[in-house]
Amino acid sequence: MGMDAGLKEGLAALAGSPVSWDCPLRDYTSFAIGGPAVALITVQDLAELQGLLLFFVEHKIKWRIIGRGTNLLVSDAGFDGVILLLGKGLGDLCRVNGGENDGPVVQAGAGCSLTRLVSWCLDQGLSGLEFVAGIPGTIGGAVIMNAGAWGHELSEVLVSVTVVTSSGQICTLPRTELDFGYRIWHDPYRSQGVGAGTEWVVVAVGLQCVAADQGQIRTLCQSYRQKRQEKQPKGEPNAGSFFKNPAGDAAGRLIEASGLKGLRVGGAMVSPVHANFLVNSGGATAADVLELMVKVRGKVHEDSGILLEPEVHLL
Ligand SMILES: Cc1cc2nc3c(=O)[nH]c(=O)nc-3n(C[C@H](O)[C@H](O)[C@H](O)COP(=O)(O)OP(=O)(O)OC[C@H]3O[C@@H](n4cnc5c(N)ncnc54)[C@H](O)[C@@H]3O)c2cc1C
Secondary structure, X not given: OOOOHHHHHHHHHHOOOOOEEEEEHHHHOOOOOOOEEEEEEEEOXXXXXXXXXXXXXHOOOOEEEOXXXXXXXXXXXXXXXEEEEEOHHHOOEEEEOOOOOOOOEEEEEOOOEHHHHHHHHHHHOEEOOHHHOOOOOEHHHHHHHOOEEOOEEHHHOEXXXXXXXXXXXXXXXXXXXXXXXXXXXXXXXXXXXXXXOOOEEEEEEEEEOEEOOHHHHHHHHHHHHHHHHHHOOOOOOEOOXXXXXXXXXXXXXXXXXXXXXXXXXXXXXXXXXXXXXXXXXXOOOHHHHHHHHHHHHHXXXXXXXXXXXXXXXXX
């Protein structure tokens, strides 16, 4: 999509920081893959976000919000529209009192990284989010993914989600009205998670915590990080687990059992360290990763009868 000079001018006037035009998205994904977006804007506050979303609707401009791009495969052709990121102004953290019988609640701006959230909770002596220690990305992206590890997932501690819709409305939705599944939020605006980030933006979340001893919180976080270090590939860009685990089994085990560790297509490779990580071993394109994905799915299906479903979102 080209964008005419008038639209570019309008967009630049609404954005609170300089617009990156023709912006390579490989720099914004953990896979280090992806062609350019027409524009990329880092949004700093709610009013700016509301103004931009209304502008997109009015001018029929495609847009998508992303976090740190740690669960994302962006096409080689890039994105024919505007990519939004949440800046520091939409990543604040604060502690509020929960209900009479509940512990404290952390209110987190959706742009906050999970790393910062975990370390802030440790400083505050708040327990409940240790399981996300070591998961990259933002808390906004983690809600969309219902991110999880070690038998826990984000929806367990979620109290509320605040979104801005494409019509500019701000709505806070209590957890009781939200429906989550394994690595998916069945969002109330669209019925499939893969369309996430195109109709509305998560701007804040409330997370239930309990007051606890800092030493215990630190030890638990360290042990989770340590286990990741031991099990996951280092130094080769990736997007974490590529496929969802099928019920009662592990995608990594099935891929390894099919003898696919180390399989390559171009620069994309099934990690020899953990078979459910497809890595960019150097110069991989999105087409390489997709072809590798098809080969892996095909062979695992042939061998086990199980059709693996990607966890990674496509853009
Ligand atoms: C090394 C590594 C390890 C990982 N380990 C785990 C793990 O143990 N468990 C796990 O669950 N995941 C894991 N992941 C995947 C990933 O880190 C998580 O899913 C993370 O929560 C994604 O956050 P993000 O901000 O990067 O989202 P992105 O990848 O940027 O986006 C994910 C999706 O959410 C949408 N989105 C993002 N932000 C918003 C928003 N504010 N509003 C609306 N839509 C939005 C995007 O459009 C996209 O569809 C891992 C990834 C890596 C690279």
